[in-house]
Amino acid sequence: MPVTIKVSEETFTPRQQAVLTAALDLLVENGDGLTMTAVARRASCSKETLYKWFGDRDGLLTATVQWQAAKVRMPVVDRSHLNxxxxxxxxxxxxxxxxxxxxxxxxxxxxxxxxxxxxxxxxxxxxxxxxxxxxxxxxxxxxxxxxxxxxxxxxxxxxxxxxxxxxxxxxxxxxxxxxxxxxxxxxxxxxxxxxxxxxxxxxxxxxxxxxxxxxx
Amino acid sequence: MPVTIKVSEETFTPRQQAVLTAALDLLVENGDGLTMTAVARRASCSKETLYKWFGDRDGLLTATVQWQAAKVRMPVVDRSHLNxxxxxxxxxxxxxxxxxxxxxxxxxxxxxxxxxxxxxxxxxxxxxxxxxxxxxxxxxxxxxxxxxxxxxxxxxxxxxxxxxxxxxxxxxxxxxxxxxxxxxxxxxxxxxxxxxxxxxxxxxxxxxxxxxxxxx
DNA sequence: CCGCTGGCGTACCGTACGGTACGGTTCGAC
DNA sequence: GTCGAACCGTACCGTACGGTACGCCAGCGG
Structure with a gap:
C-alpha cells in the first residue's frame, strides 16, 4: 500500500534524510542506477523499511527529488531602496x-x-x-x-x-x-x-x- | 554481437525504415515503452530480424534517433544579396x-x-x-x-x-x-x-x- | 526477565524484458 | 522441383529488479 507523500512541508527524520541522501548520491553517481536494493545497501537499511517509509520506488524517487529540490534557496534581495x-x-x-x-x-x-x-x-x-x-x-x-x-x-x-x-x-x-x-x-x-x-x-x-x- | 551503425550516410531499406517508423511511433506514444517485442509486433517482423539488423536494443534506438533526427532539414537561405x-x-x-x-x-x-x-x-x-x-x-x-x-x-x-x-x-x-x-x-x-x-x-x-x- | 516494537539483513517470488533458438513459409535462382 | 536465403512467429532462457515474507537483534516498558 503506497504511502502518500505530502507535496510540501514534509519533514523527514534524520534517518530518513540519510536514506534520501544515499538515494541522491546513487542517482548522481550511477545515473538512473537507482535500485531499491542499492539504496538499501548504501543506506544500511532494509528494503522493507524503504517500502514502509516511501511506499514504492516512485515514492522514494519523488521524496528524494522533492527534498533535494526544496534545498535550492535563493538569497533574498533587498527591495527597499531600488535605485x-x-x-x-x-x-x-x-x-x-x-x-x-x-x-x-x-x-x-x-x-x-x-x-x-x-x-x-x-x-x-x-x-x-x-x-x-x-x-x-x-x-x-x-x-x-x-x-x-x-x-x-x-x-x-x-x-x-x-x-x-x-x-x-x-x-x-x-x-x-x-x-x-x-x-x-x-x-x-x-x-x-x-x-x-x-x-x-x-x-x-x-x-x-x-x-x-x-x-x- | 552488436552491429556498428554508421554515423552518417546510412541507407536503410524501405522495410527497415518501416521498422524504424514503428519504433519511433512507439517511442512517441508510450514514452520509453520501447520493447523489442513491441517493435517487432508493431512492425510485423520477428525479433530475430531486429537483432540481425540492429545488433541490440541500443542499436535499434540509435538507428531510430539517427534516422529521424537526420530528417530535420533546414530550408536553404539565399545569401547572395544581403540587404x-x-x-x-x-x-x-x-x-x-x-x-x-x-x-x-x-x-x-x-x-x-x-x-x-x-x-x-x-x-x-x-x-x-x-x-x-x-x-x-x-x-x-x-x-x-x-x-x-x-x-x-x-x-x-x-x-x-x-x-x-x-x-x-x-x-x-x-x-x-x-x-x-x-x-x-x-x-x-x-x-x-x-x-x-x-x-x-x-x-x-x-x-x-x-x-x-x-x-x- | 518478558514481551513488544522498530528496524536490519536476507532469502524469496513474480514479472518484464533483452536476447536466442527453431520450425514454418515465401520467394527467387537454377 | 529443389535448394537456400530471408524472414515471420513464437516459444524459450536468463537475469535484473520491484516488491514481500520472515528470522533476528536491540532497546525499552513493565
Whole structure:
C-alpha cells in the first residue's frame, strides 16, 4: 500500500534524510542506477523499511527529488531602496544563482531524472523540478522586475515575457547541452566563464528592457 | 554481437525504415515503452530480424534517433544579396524553424530519449540529437551572421556568442518545460503564439546585435 | 526477565524484458 | 522441383529488479 507523500512541508527524520541522501548520491553517481536494493545497501537499511517509509520506488524517487529540490534557496534581495545600481545587482544575482544551480551536477541529475520520468506519462517529478527550479526563480524575480518598472527603471509590457527572456539570455543552450551529455561543456569550463556570462546576460537584459531602450 | 551503425550516410531499406517508423511511433506514444517485442509486433517482423539488423536494443534506438533526427532539414537561405530586409527574414526564418522543430512532439520524444540515455553514461544519442538539432542550426546560421557582420548589418565579437544568444532568445524556457512535461504548455498553445514569439525574438536579436545597437 | 516494537539483513517470488533458438513459409535462382 | 536465403512467429532462457515474507537483534516498558 503506497504511502502518500505530502507535496510540501514534509519533514523527514534524520534517518530518513540519510536514506534520501544515499538515494541522491546513487542517482548522481550511477545515473538512473537507482535500485531499491542499492539504496538499501548504501543506506544500511532494509528494503522493507524503504517500502514502509516511501511506499514504492516512485515514492522514494519523488521524496528524494522533492527534498533535494526544496534545498535550492535563493538569497533574498533587498527591495527597499531600488535605485538603478541596486536593481542591476539584484538581477545580476538572479542570473548568477540561476546559472550556478543549472550547471550543478545535482541539478543536471535531477532534471535528467525528471525528464526520464516525464517520458512515462509520470509528470510528477517534472512538476517538482519545474516548481523548484525555473518557477521558483520566476516567483522571486517577477516582483523585482515589476518594482523596477514602477520605478521607471525598466520597460516592458508583460513581466512574464520579460522573465522568460531573462531566462533565455542566461541559460541559452547550456542546460540542454548538459542534459544531453555534451562533453564539450565541462564543469570547470562553464564555471570559469560564469561571471562573464552573467555580466553579459545582465547587460543584454538591460539593453532590451532598460528604461532607455527602444523596447521590442 | 552488436552491429556498428554508421554515423552518417546510412541507407536503410524501405522495410527497415518501416521498422524504424514503428519504433519511433512507439517511442512517441508510450514514452520509453520501447520493447523489442513491441517493435517487432508493431512492425510485423520477428525479433530475430531486429537483432540481425540492429545488433541490440541500443542499436535499434540509435538507428531510430539517427534516422529521424537526420530528417530535420533546414530550408536553404539565399545569401547572395544581403540587404537588411533579407537578413532579417533569414534570421526570422531560422527562429521559426528552430522553434517549430523544438516544439514538435517528435523532437520532444527524441530529446527525452536522448536525455534518458545520457543518464546512463551513454551519450551517443545525446550527441546525435545535439548534432542534428542545435548544432545543425548553428552551422547554418553562423555563416549568415558573419555575412551580416561583413555587410555592416550586424555587430558582435564572437559569432558563437551571437548564436547562443539567438538560441536563448528563441527557445527561452520552452524546451525544458516541454521536456519536463509542463501541462501548461499545450501544443496548440505554443503554436498559436509561434509567430509572435518568432517576431519578438528576432526584434530582440536585432536590438542586441543590429549595427546601430550599443552592443553589449 | 518478558514481551513488544522498530528496524536490519536476507532469502524469496513474480514479472518484464533483452536476447536466442527453431520450425514454418515465401520467394527467387537454377 | 529443389535448394537456400530471408524472414515471420513464437516459444524459450536468463537475469535484473520491484516488491514481500520472515528470522533476528536491540532497546525499552513493565
Amino acid at each position: 538603478a545600481k541596486a536593481l542591476r545587482l539584484s538581477i545580476e544575482q538572479f542570473a548568477r544563482d540561476l546559472l550556478t544551480v543549472i550547471v550543478g551536477e545535482v541539478s543536471v541529475t535531477l532534471n535528467r531524472t525528471a525528464v526520464t520520468h516525464a517520458a512515462q506519462e509520470k509528470d510528477s517529478l517534472g512538476l517538482i523540478v519545474l516548481e523548484n527550479g525555473p518557477l521558483a526563480i520566476r516567483r522571486r524575480l517577477k516582483p523585482i522586475l515589476e518594482a523596477g518598472r514602477d520605478a521607471r527603471l525598466l520597460r516592458f509590457e508583460s513581466s512574464e515575457d520579460a522573465y522568460r527572456t531573462f531566462f533565455g539570455l542566461v541559460v541559452r543552450d547550456v542546460q540542454i547541452r548538459l542534459l544531453l551529455g555534451d562533453k564539450a561543456l565541462t564543469q570547470s569550463n562553464i564555471e570559469a566563464n560564469i561571471e562573464v556570462d552573467v555580466k553579459a546576460a545582465t547587460d543584454q537584459f538591460f539593453t532590451l528592457y532598460g528604461a532607455k531602450a527602444s523596447n521590442a | 537588411a530586409k533579407a537578413l532579417r527574414l533569414s534570421i526570422e526564418q531560422f527562429a521559426r524553424d528552430l522553434l517549430t522543430v523544438i516544439v514538435g512532439e517528435v523532437s520532444v520524444t527524441l530529446n527525452r530519449t536522448a536525455v534518458t540515455h545520457a543518464a546512463q553514461e551513454k551519450d551517443s544519442l545525446g550527441l546525435i540529437v545535439l548534432e542534428n538539432g542545435p548544432l545543425a542550426i548553428r552551422r547554418r546560421l553562423k555563416p549568415i551572421l558573419e555575412a551580416g557582420r561583413d555587410a555592416r548589418l550586424l555587430r558582435f565579437e564572437s559569432s558563437e556568442d551571437a548564436y547562443r544568444t539567438f538560441f536563448g532568445l528563441v527557445v527561452r524556457d520552452v524546451q525544458i518545460r516541454l521536456l519536463l512535461g509542463d501541462k501548461a504548455l499545450t501544443q496548440s498553445n505554443i503554436e498559436a503564439n509561434i509567430e509572435v514569439d518568432v517576431k519578438a525574438a528576432t526584434d530582440q536579436f536585432f536590438t542586441l546585435y543590429g549595427a546601430k545597437a550599443s552592443n553589449a
